[in-house]
Amino acid sequence: QTQGPDTALLFIDATSYYSILAEAEKATIETREGDRVVLVTEYRQFSNSGRQVVVRGTEEKLVRCLLSDQDPEYAEDFLLGHRSFMSSRDLAEALERAFLESEH
Secondary structure (H helix, E strand, O other): OOOOOOOOOOOOOHHHHHHHHHHHHHOEEEEEEOOEEEEEEEEEEOOOOEEEEEEEEOHHHHHHHHOOOOOOOHHHHHHHHHHHOOOHHHHHHHHHHHHHHHOO
C-alpha cells in the first residue's frame, strides 16, 4: 500500500518540475576539496529572512559547521540525527579535534 491517512500525492507538470529543479540548482553551493564535494549548502527563504543552510557533507565538515553560527537551527538538527552516520563517541572525538585545530 502506497497511501495512508497521512500521505498525499502531488502532481505537477514537467515544465514546473524542471523550473523547480533549476531554482534549487541556482540556490545550491558545493564546496570541493580537489574533485570531491565535501559540503553542500542551499539558500532557503523563510518567513522573514533567507539564509544558507547545510544540506549534506563529510563528517568532518558537518562537525565544523557545528562550530560556526551560519545556520542557527543546524546544531539541533545535527544533534538529533548524527547517530545515523556516526557514534556519539566519534562526534566527541571529532569535536575535540576541531577545537584543537581552531586554537592553532
